[in-house]
Amino acid sequence: MTRRITCITKLPNHQDRHRRIQAVGGSAWRDSEETAIxxxxxxxxxxDVTEQGKTVKVIVKKHDGREYLKTENDHFLPDNLLSLPDCS
Structure with missing residues (x-):
């Protein structure tokens, strides 16, 4: 079953886009980045993530030996996950 990510929790003041996401979430659920990976x-x-009617899968990539979450290339937004609102 696919979970739709509608919000993220970012590490405060982190400049490296490959290390900013701490957790992802949706309606009544939250997973740490480690669990999501x-x-x-x-x-x-x-x-998956839906932005302006377009749905893309979330994938795992590696940068400097560290795995991180990102969306498939949708030719729409470069950082679909990072553009989501903060989970409250």
């Missing part, structure tokens, strides 16, 4: 590695359709 494990979920995506286990199931490629674990999460």
């Amino acid at each position: 494990a979920n995506v590695k286990r199931d490629k359709s674990a999460y």
Whole structure:
């Protein structure tokens, strides 16, 4: 079952875009970045993001030896996850 990510929790004042996300969330759920990465590695359709009617999958990439979450290239927004509102 795919979970739709509608918000994120960012590390405060972190300048590296590959290390900013601390957690992802949606309606009544929240997963740490570590849990979300494990979920995506286990199931490629674990999460998605919808922005202005376009839905893209969340994938795992590696930068400087560290895994991080990002969305597939949708030719729309460069940082679909980072543009989501903060989870309250």
